[in-house]
Amino acid sequence: MPGQSSIFGLRLTPITQRRLANFRANKRGYWSLWLFLGLFVASLFAELIANDRPIMIGYEGTFYYPVFIDYPETTFGGFMETTTEYADPEVREMIEEKGWIVWPLIRFSYDTVNYELSVPAPAPPSELNLLGTDDQGRDVAARLIYGFRISVLFGLTLTVFSSIIGIASGAVQGFFGGLTDLFFQRFIEIWSGLPTLYLLIILASVVEPNFWWLLGLMLMFSWMALVGVVRAEFLRARNFDYVRAARALGVGNATIMYKHILPNAMVATVTFLPFILNGSITTLTALDFLGFGLPAGSPSLGELLNQGKANLQAPWLGLTAFAVLAVMLSLLIFVGEAVRDAFDPRKTFR
Amino acid sequence: MSLLEIKDLSVSFGDGAKEVKAVQNASFSIDKGETVALVGESGSGKSVTALSVMKLLPYPLARHPSGSITFGGEELINADEARMRDLRGNRIAMIFQEPLTSLNPLHSIEKQISEVLFVHKFMDKAQAHARVIELLELVGLEEAIERLDALPHQFSGGQQQRVMIAMALANEPDLLIADEPTTAVDVTIQAQLLKLLNDLRDKLGMALLLITHDLGVVRKMADRVSIMNGGYIVEQGNVDDVFDNPQNPYTRRLLAAEPKGAPDAADANAPQLMSGENIKVWFPIKQGLMRRTVDHVKAVDGVTLSVRRGHTLGVVGESGSGKSTLARALLRLEYCTGGIVFDGERLQDLGEAAIRPLRKRMQIVFQDPFGSLSPRLSISQIVGEGLKVHGLGGNAEERRTLIAETLKEVGLEVDMMDRYPHEFSGGQRQRISIARALVLKPDFIVMDEPTSALDMSVQAQIVDLLRDLQKRHGLTYLFISHDLKVVRAVSHDIVVMRQGRIVEQGPAGEVFANPRQAYTRALMAAALEMKADDTGVVGT
Numbered sequence: 099m100p101g102q103s104s105i106f107g108l109r110l111t112p113i114t115q116r117r118l119a120n121f122r123a124n125k126r127g128y129w130s131l132w133l134f135l136g137l138f139v140a141s142l143f144a145e146l147i148a149n150d151r152p153i154m155i156g157y158e159g160t161f162y163y164p165v166f167i168d169y170p171e172t173t174f175g176g177f178m179e180t181t182t183e184y185a186d187p188e189v190r191e192m193i194e195e196k197g198w199i200v201w202p203l204i205r206f207s208y209d210t211v212n213y214e215l216s217v218p219a220p221a222p223p224s225e226l227n228l229l230g231t232d233d234q235g236r237d238v239a240a241r242l243i244y245g246f247r248i249s250v251l252f253g254l255t256l257t258v259f260s261s262i263i264g265i266a267s268g269a270v271q272g273f274f275g276g277l278t279d280l281f282f283q284r285f286i287e288i289w290s291g292l293p294t295l296y297l298l299i300i301l302a303s304v305v306e307p308n309f310w311w312l313l314g315l316m317l318m319f320s321w322m323a324l325v326g327v328v329r330a331e332f333l334r335a336r337n338f339d340y341v342r343a344a345r346a347l348g349v350g351n352a353t354i355m356y357k358h359i360l361p362n363a364m365v366a367t368v369t370f371l372p373f374i375l376n377g378s379i380t381t382l383t384a385l386d387f388l389g390f391g392l393p394a395g396s397p398s399l400g401e402l403l404n405q406g407k408a409n410l411q412a413p414w415l416g417l418t419a420f421a422v423l424a425v426m427l428s429l430l431i432f433v434g435e436a437v438r439d440a441f442d443p444r445k446t447f448r
Numbered sequence: 449m450s451l452l453e454i455k456d457l458s459v460s461f462g463d464g465a466k467e468v469k470a471v472q473n474a475s476f477s478i479d480k481g482e483t484v485a486l487v488g489e490s491g492s493g494k495s496v497t498a499l500s501v502m503k504l505l506p507y508p509l510a511r512h513p514s515g516s517i518t519f520g521g522e523e524l525i526n527a528d529e530a531r532m533r534d535l536r537g538n539r540i541a542m543i544f545q546e547p548l549t550s551l552n553p554l555h556s557i558e559k560q561i562s563e564v565l566f567v568h569k570f571m572d573k574a575q576a577h578a579r580v581i582e583l584l585e586l587v588g589l590e591e592a593i594e595r596l597d598a599l600p601h602q603f604s605g606g607q608q609q610r611v612m613i614a615m616a617l618a619n620e621p622d623l624l625i626a627d628e629p630t631t632a633v634d635v636t637i638q639a640q641l642l643k644l645l646n647d648l649r650d651k652l653g654m655a656l657l658l659i660t661h662d663l664g665v666v667r668k669m670a671d672r673v674s675i676m677n678g679g680y681i682v683e684q685g686n687v688d689d690v691f692d693n694p695q696n697p698y699t700r701r702l703l704a705a706e707p708k709g710a711p712d713a714a715d716a717n718a719p720q721l722m723s724g725e726n727i728k729v730w731f732p733i734k735q736g737l738m739r740r741t742v743d744h745v746k747a748v749d750g751v752t753l754s755v756r757r758g759h760t761l762g763v764v765g766e767s768g769s770g771k772s773t774l775a776r777a778l779l780r781l782e783y784c785t786g787g788i789v790f791d792g793e794r795l796q797d798l799g800e801a802a803i804r805p806l807r808k809r810m811q812i813v814f815q816d817p818f819g820s821l822s823p824r825l826s827i828s829q830i831v832g833e834g835l836k837v838h839g840l841g842g843n844a845e846e847r848r849t850l851i852a853e854t855l856k857e858v859g860l861e862v863d864m865m866d867r868y869p870h871e872f873s874g875g876q877r878q879r880i881s882i883a884r885a886l887v888l889k890p891d892f893i894v895m896d897e898p899t900s901a902l903d904m905s906v907q908a909q910i911v912d913l914l915r916d917l918q919k920r921h922g923l924t925y926l927f928i929s930h931d932l933k934v935v936r937a938v939s940h941d942i943v944v945m946r947q948g949r950i951v952e953q954g955p956a957g958e959v960f961a962n963p964r965q966a967y968t969r970a971l972m973a974a975a976l977e978m979k980a981d982d983t984g985v986v987g988t
Contacts, residue, residue: 113823113824113868113870338819338820339814339815339816339819339820340819340820340821340822342776342781342812342814342820343812343814343820343881343884344822344833345781346779346781346807346810346811346812347807347808347811347833347834347837347884347888348803348804348805348807348808348834348837348838349833349834349837350804350837353837357822357825357833358822358825361822361824362823362824
């Protein structure tokens with residue numbers, strides 16, 4: 099068909115094509131997206147980049163993959179039945195006598211303590227610890243990679259779930275209006291008045307908050323961000339002629355909402371997503387900074403910031419955490435701006 | 449020497465590959481005391497031509513590659529902004545289509561009218577006040593003199609347009625440009641406004657440049673006419689010559705395009721298909737802390753009507769008369785009281801789920817072809833949706849065939865199936881809407897102003913199509929329109945509505961030939977002959 103093009107086998111409507119073109123026209127946002135995706139995908143493979151276990155070992159003609167499988171020391175001629183400590187220089191020598199080792203780029207995982215430091219922790223950047231170590235002797239670069247991953251994953255999961263809930267509830271309120279809308283809106287007003295931080299502190303005293311606890315609790319309050327926009331779109335669209343026409347055809351409410359109105363409400367929603375993602379990441383960082391976040395020992399940017407604050411004599415801690423956060427959040431904002439441009443029907447590009 | 453002389457005028461927007469040539473080599477002139485009409489369909493460049501006289505185009509995006517505009521012997525094409533400001537609102541004035549958006553909603557009408565007097569005539573407050581009263585008398589708005597502090601929204605559409613005219617005439621311009629001045633108002637108001645403009649032109653001896661798509665208005669008002677099509681003036685001359693003896697094929701087509709003819713005779717004893725008895729749609733007005741219902745807006749107030757199988761019932765009335773609400777109520781798309789019987793079934797007693805199977809037998813086509821098609825669905829999805837909902841048309845392959853056949857039947861190409869609504873013109877979209885209703889093989893279709901948003905030549909095609917489909921499938925229509933010419937061309941019976949009630953009903957021929965009620969007579973005179981009513985049945 100003329101004028102049609104496709105991406106991943108999906109046919110693109112001309113509107114989508116125009117939006118893609120507009121998105122690309124915002125050079126800063128376009129490159130930010132690729133840069134961010136690159137960083138994120140790389141961090142997904144953090145275990146292969148920063149780990150205290152080798153990626154691969156050749157020993158007596160057999161290949162071993164310690165990153166994925168635990169091998170007892172006896173495999174390599176040791177005496178212990180426990181999992182091999184590859185960082186131990188004696189073990190390393192033992193293996194290299196009869197084989198070879200492929201190490202990851204950084205030879206520390208996020209929780210590996212470097213016992214060979216020549217200065218007290220936090221140690222400044224050195225050849226071995228490129229960004230220095232934190233106050234427990236753990237490698238900052240490794241913790242950054244893992245911390246970045248967990249931040250973005252947390253942000254993404256929170257964004258996806260809060261969008262789903264937010265869109266669904268906004269859609270119901272806007273479409274049915276009347277009393278449904280009235281009660282839901284009052285409920286949201288009361289609900290949004292609850293102090294999130296205190297709830298988290300209470301939670302922290304009852305259970306040890308992990309990734310999912312935090313996600314659940316944040317989700318209880320973050321879904322309200324999208325309700326307003328989606329509700330407004332549905333309120334507007336429910337009286338459009340094409341919705342009336344669908345009703346005259348005998349189409350049910352659920353189908354009308356999903357097929358006729360939702361695609362039009364998605365414009366506002368998609369525009370908001372990068373900013374919600376940003377907000378989610380910032381929230382997790384703030385909680386970690388205050389000490390109410392992920393369990394102690396988890397790699398987290400907030401915790402690194404807190405260490406930076408506590409160890410002003412070790413500026414590499416604070417500076418690194420700040421730089422990573424600033425770059426990540428800026429990239430997302432730039433992407434968000436480009437998305438906003440792409441969906442703006444009035445925007446003209448020269 | 450003419451007052452305004454336009455020679456070889458071209459207007460382009462943008463340049464290079466994206467250049468849009470809106471007007472090309474247009475030439476015409478207007479003398480004092482003369483009315484010249486620029487006629488054309490939407491997009492023909494008539495408004496752009498008028499705006500370039502005022503130099504109100506978005507320069508420098510807009511350019512004039514060629515041409516000259518002389519006004520009273522002065523070349524305006526290169527005139528600077530200061531000189532143009534001197535002329536605008538002073539010697540050349542303009543009125544626009546939509547009065548409510550042309551007036552500032554936050555300023556009183558006195559303030560708005562006197563602004564031009566302060567700017568150009570340097571009057572003081574007392575002089576301006578006197579002049580405003582004089583102007584309001586001139587445009588026949590005596591009742592507004594007591595309400596000079598009122599804001600625009602407190603006036604009706606016709607009154608607002610009169611305020612606009614008063615503003616335009618404040619400095620007794622030599623040239624008045626009227627851009628579709630009556631398109632947004634009802635026919636009875638239109639007749640009054642046209643009469644006013646004509647009287648004022650004679651009284652003040654000014655020239656009137658009238659831009660319109662309505663050939664009836666041209667014939668009534670203009671001395672000379674220029675027909676525009678695709679940016680070119682294709683024909684010009686005296687109105688009588690052009691109308692009686694058109695030379696250009698486009699002009700001929702435009703003149704022939706008026707909806708004409710009458711519906712084919714229908715069986716007078718056919719059974720009743722749809723009837724409504726004492727239908728009321730009242731919207732409550734709630735006030736106070738407890739939201740008590742203090743009164744109702746009676747959109748439809750006790751209407752009784754019926755349509756026989758194979759007949760067309762035309763419902764006419766001005767905006768706000770409740771005709772669209774009535775239609776929606778009949779299809780149970782709007783809550784109402786009263787009795788609705790569709791082919792023996794009492795719809796009023798049925799719940800939403802029980803009505804659903806009946807929906808495939810009664811369909812609706814809406815006025816706005818741009819709003820009634822979901823912008824994100826392809827044509828085949830739009831047309832096929834009803835089939836899917838009702839489980840008709842077999843499997844996907846058979847459904848596609850059925851959709852293709854229906855598209856062909858309404859005069860569209862089959863290969864349009866996988867395209868999206870925004871790729872189509874207004875007329876094509878209206879055909880898609882009709883196909884969506886038709887594919888279900890309904891008995892009864894409500895046509896809610898199906899032609900009002902379309903260009904004249906397209907209107908006639910749609911009317912022909914509707915009559916043709918009725919004959920082929922034995923369809924029954926409820927045809928709603930404010931345009932009496934269209935209604936006359938399709939209806940067997942007529943209902944005239946006003947303020948939610950039926951004023952008059954009967955067989956179409958009888959009502960048109962011999963209207964019994966004064967309101968019907970005023971409506972007919974205004975719509976068919978553009979004659980203003982002077983008996984006072986209609987307001988301003």
